[in-house]
Structures are given as structure tokens and as C-alpha cells.
Amino acid sequence: xxxxxxxxxxxxxxxxxxxxxxxxxxxxxxxxxxxxxxxxxxxxxxxxxxxxxxxxxxxxxxxxxxxxxxxxxxxxxxxxxxxxxxxxxxxxxxxxxxxxxxxxxxxxxxxxxxxxxxxxxxxxxxxxxxxxxxxxxxxxxxxxxxxxxxxxxxxxxxxxxxxxxxxxxxxxxxxxxxxxxxxxxxxxxxxxxxxxxxxxxxxxxxxxxxxxxxxxxxxxxxxxxxxxxxxxxxxxxxxxxxxxxxxxxxxxxxxxxxxxxxxxxxxxxxxxxxxxxxxxxxxxxxxxxxxxxxxxxxxxxxxxxxxxxxxxxxxxxxxxxxxxxxxxxxxxxxxxxxxxxxxxxxxxxxxxxxxxxxxxxxxxxxxxxxxxxxxxxxxxxxxxxxxxxxxxxxxxxxxxxxxxxxxxxxxxx
Numbered sequence: 052x053x054x055x056x057x058x059x060x061x062x063x064x065x066x067x068x069x070x071x072x073x074x075x076x077x078x079x080x081x082x083x084x085x086x087x088x089x090x091x092x093x094x095x096x097x098x099x100x101x102x103x104x105x106x107x108x109x110x111x112x113x114x115x116x117x118x119x120x121x122x123x124x125x126x127x128x129x130x131x132x133x134x135x136x137x138x139x140x141x142x143x144x145x146x147x148x149x150x151x152x153x154x155x156x157x158x159x160x161x162x163x164x165x166x167x168x169x170x171x172x173x174x175x176x177x178x179x180x181x182x183x184x185x186x187x188x189x190x191x192x193x194x195x196x197x198x199x200x201x202x203x204x205x206x207x208x209x210x211x212x213x214x215x216x217x218x219x220x221x222x223x224x225x226x227x228x229x230x231x232x233x234x235x236x237x238x239x240x241x242x243x244x245x246x247x248x249x250x251x252x253x254x255x256x257x258x259x260x261x262x263x264x265x266x267x268x269x270x271x272x273x274x275x276x277x278x279x280x281x282x283x284x285x286x287x288x289x290x291x292x293x294x295x296x297x298x299x300x301x302x303x304x305x306x307x308x309x310x311x312x313x314x315x316x317x318x319x320x321x322x323x324x325x326x327x328x329x330x331x332x333x334x335x336x337x338x339x340x341x342x343x344x345x346x347x348x349x350x351x352x353x354x355x356x357x358x359x360x361x362x363x364x365x366x367x368x369x370x371x372x373x374x375x376x377x378x379x380x381x382x383x384x385x386x387x388x389x390x391x392x393x394x395x396x397x398x399x400x401x402x403x404x405x406x407x408x409x410x411x412x413x414x415x416x417x418x419x420x421x422x423x424x425x426x427x428x429x430x431x432x433x434x435x436x437x438x439x440x441x442x443x444x445x446x447x448x449x450x451x452x453x454x455x456x457x458x459x460x461x462x463x464x
Contacts, residue, residue, distance in 0.1 A: 128167075133159040133464055138180060140187035140239075140457015147186045154180035156193040166208075172218075174203030182242065187457045189435075190241035203257075216262045221278060223315065226262035228272040229302035231311040231347030232360040234384035235395050238423040239439040239455045245401045246419050246451075248382045249345065249362070256296045256315075258282050273301045294319045310348040317341050341368035347382075357387045368411075376413040378402040392426040395437075416451060417443035433461040 134157075141151045156178030163171040177200065178193025195202070203225060205218025216226040232248055240246040259282035264274035278296045279288035286292040295318050302311030318340060347362020366378040384397035398420045405414040423437025436458040443452045 128165065129161065129163040131159065131161055133157070134191075135462045136178075136189070136191040137460045138187060138189055138192060138457065139459075140455060142186040142453050142455040144453035145186040147183065152185040152187050154178065154185060154188065154192060156180055156191050157199075158191075158193070159199070169206065169208040171206050172203065173201060175199050176202040180242075182244070186453070187239065187455055188242035189239060189457075189459055190237045190247075191459065191461070192242050213263055213265045216264075217260070219259045219283070220257060221260045221262060221276070223256040223260075223262075223276050223278050223296055223298040226264050226276065227274045227298070227300050227313075228264050228266050229274060229300035229311040229313060230304065230309050230349065231302075231313060231345050231362040232382070232384065233309070233349035233351075233358050233386070234360040234382075234397060235386050235393065235425070236384065236397070237425070238395070238421055238435060238437055238459075239457065240397065240399060240419055240421050243451075245403060245416060246399050248360075248384060248397065248399060249364075256280065256298075256317075258296075259288055270305055271301070271303050273299075275299050307351040307354075308349060311346070313343075313345045315343045317343075339368055339370050341366055343367070355388070357385065360384045360386075370411060373406075373409050373411050375404075375411040378404065378413050389424075390426075392424055392433075394422070394424050396420070396422040415444045417441060419451070431463045433463075435459045435461070 136156045136158075137153070138155070139151065139153045141149060143149055157176065159173075159175040161171075161173040161175070165171070176193045177195050177197060179197060180188040180192030181194040182188050182192070193202075201220060203218075203222060204220040205216045205225065207214060207216040207226065209215075214226070234248050236248045241248065256278050258278045258280040260276055260278035262274060262276035264272070266272045276298045277289075278298070280294040280296065282288035282293065284293075286294070289295060297316040298313065300311065300313045303309060343364055343366045345362055345364035347360070347364075349358055349360040351358045361381075361383045363381040364379065366380075368375055368378075378401070380399070380401040382397065382399045384395065386393050386395045388394075398418055400418045401416050402413040403416055404411050406412075419439065419441050421437060421439035423435055423439075425433055425435045427433055438454065438456045440454040441452050
């Protein structure tokens with residue numbers, strides 16, 4: 052019987068034993084003083100035996116009810132953790148709204164092991180920070196609405212020295228051990244289209260698939276994954292009609308630095324362009340295939356107080372009937388511990404494409420910068436505040452020419 056059960060049973064047991072103990076005391080006193088005959092003592096003892104049987108039966112009933120209660124709760128091998136985020140801010144020059152907006156996001160993480168070495172992961176999210184409705188969103192913002200929805204679902208298990216994950220909702224970076232950056236990247240730019248620190252490969256690729264990863268003893272790591280974005284539709288997985296993504300990674304993590312290389316091959320890019328615009332609006336039809344290569348690393352020169360991160364990426368794509376130019380992206384960021392928190396700053400730049408006749412050109416968007424401070428109130432609460440601004444190179448991307456100021460509160464449990 053578990054300690055929790057014993058603690059619950061103890062008060063009831065004491066209550067049931069009290070009258071019996073009192074009776075037992077009377078028996079002993081009567082016997083010693085000569086007030087009770089042998090027949091009377093025997094009768095009382097028989098009565099007490101019946102009361103003990105009733106007591107034991109009641110205790111068994113209480114324990115059974117506790118066991119039933121435990122069966123309906125989390126198992127010993129399931130853990131639940133989560134976080135809630137409140138965002139409040141305004142964006143000057145926004146084409147969406149310049150008003151002060153307030154949004155939230157809520158995340159739950161469930162991990163269950165069945166063998167001690169495997170893990171069933173379920174990620175559940177809700178939130179009303181929808182980019183396109185409001186402009187001030189962060190990396191933590193969710194757009195699932197006020198209803199909890201399953202955002203990630205996969206099962207991971209070891210095979211020899213390798214770790215394998217398979218599931219109906221698997222991100223191409225869910226099981227990736229390779230790092231091209233250690234920048235925190237949790238503020239305004241990470242929540243915007245085209246300005247994330249890993250835009251060239253982190254395109255929000257989620258679907259049914261499988262991933263394999265391994266961390267070697269000498270610091271090297273590698274991974275591979277196949278994700279079918281339309282595997283839950285009639286287009287299927289690994290078909291000509293479906294949209295499949297292949298991701299390969301390799302990297303090295305030392306004591307105070309690391310390097311990483313990530314390659315992503317996408318069957319059909321318009322699926323991802325739809326997150327920012329439509330292929331028709333930028334003058335290109337469907338049927339764009341693309342691949343990206345991202346190389347980057349990080350360095351911590353002073354025992355973890357400061358971390359420098361940088362990467363560069365190239366997206367190459369093919370459009371039938373068009374000649375195309377590669378899109379490039381680079382980023383540099385720093386995180387520096389100050390007081391009870393971390394001061395973070397970054398500069399990023401990205402290209403996007405524009406169409407002129409039968410040529411698809413790489414269009415420089417300019418530079419984007421941010422600086423923010425994350426203050427640890429305690430182990431379970433953080434406050435982040437800062438600002439971000441743009442230095443656009445192209446008059447055609449005025450929607451990115453804006454300045455944002457805001458704060459975010461994070462509660463972890």
C-alpha cells in the first residue's frame with residue numbers, strides 16, 4: 052500500500068479502533084479486579100473478534116476505493132509540464148494595427164514511458180496570438196484559438212545506439228540533436244514571417260513521419276527525418292501528389308562551442324508560402340520544389356555568461372518555365388547573463404522573391420534588429436521586455452518597416 056493511501060486510511064482506522072480499544076481496557080480491568088466471570092470475558096472477546104472483522108472489511112473497502120481513484124489519474128510513468136504566456140505590445144508602422152494588443156498562449160507537455168527507455172510525447176496548445184490579426188506576437192505565440200489542440204504527437208524508442216521517433220504529428224526538428232545556434236530567439240522577430248534565426252530550414256514543417264537520431268560519444272551528432280505534410284489527406288505519404296519533406300543534419304557540440312549543418316528538401320513550397328502569402332499573389336503558380344542548406348554555430352567564451360551565435364542559409368528552388376535566384380539569410384545574436392536575467396540582442400537579414408517576366412529574383416528585405424531582457428522572477432516565472440526595429444532595403448516590403456515595443460510574462464509549471 053502506498054504512503055498516500057496509508058495517510059488517507061489512518062484517520063478512518065483510528066476512528067474504528069477507538070471503541071474497541073476502550074472495550075479492551077474494560078475487559079482487562081474487569082478481569083484483573085475479578086468483576087467479570089470467565090463466560091462473560093469469553094462473550095466479550097467473541098464480540099470484539101466480530102468488530103475486528105467488520106473493521107478489516109471497512110479498511111479493505113477504503114483501500115479498494117483509493118485504488119479505483121488512482122486508476123483514473125496519471126500513471127507513475129506519466130509527467131505533465133506546461134507554460135502560459137501573456138503578450139502585450141504595439142507596433143508602429145504596422146499595416147495590421149498600431150494599437151496596443153494583448154494575447155496569450157498556453158502549452159501542455161505530456162511524457163509517458165512504458166519501458167523506462169521509450170517516450171510517448173503529446174504537445175497540446177491554445178492561444179489567440181494570430182499573426183495577421185495582431186502584429187505583436189512572439190516565438191511563444193500560438194494561433195489555435197481558445198480550444199486546446201494537439202500540436203505534436205509521436206512515440207520515441209531506442210534501437211541500439213539510435214533513437215527513433217514515429218508519429219502522426221512530428222515536426223522536422225522535434226527529434227533533431229543538431230544546433231546551428233544557441234540564441235534564445237524568443238521575442239518579436241521570431242514570431243514574424245521571414246525573420247526567424249533559422250528561417251532557411253525551420254519552416255513549420257509538421258506531419259506524419261519518422262525520424263532517426265544519434266548522439267555519438269565524441270560530441271558528434273546526426274539525424275534524418277521524413278515528414279508527410281499531406282499524409283492525412285487523399286494525397287498520402289511518399290506519393291507524387293503528396294507534399295513530403297526530407298531533413299538531414301550533422302553537428303558537433305564541444306565544451307563551449309558547437310557547429311551544425313542542416314539540409315532540407317521540400318517537394319512543394321507553396322504549402323509554406325501560404326503561411327506568409329500565396330504563390331498566385333507573388334506571380335508564381337503551384338509546383339515549386341526547393342531545398343535549403345543552413346550552416347551555423349555558437350561559442351561561449353566565459354563559462355556560460357555570454358553566448359555568441361551565427362548562421363547563414365541558402366534556399367534553392369525550381370519553378371517550371373522560370374529561371375530562379377537563390378535566397379539567402381544570415382543572422383548574428385548574443386545572449387549575456389546580467390543580474391537575475393539574460394540580455395539578448397540580434398541582427399538578421401533575409402531575402403524573398405519577386406517575379407519579373409520569366410525570372411524569379413532574390414529580393415533583399417533589409418536588416419532587422421532586436422534587443423530584449425528576460426528577468427527570472429523565480430524558478431517558475433519570467434518577464435521579457437524589449438523592442439525591435441527594421442532597416443528595409445526595398446520599397447516593396449514596407450509592411451516589414453516597423454518598430455515594435457512590448458512585454459511578455461511566462462509562467463512555467
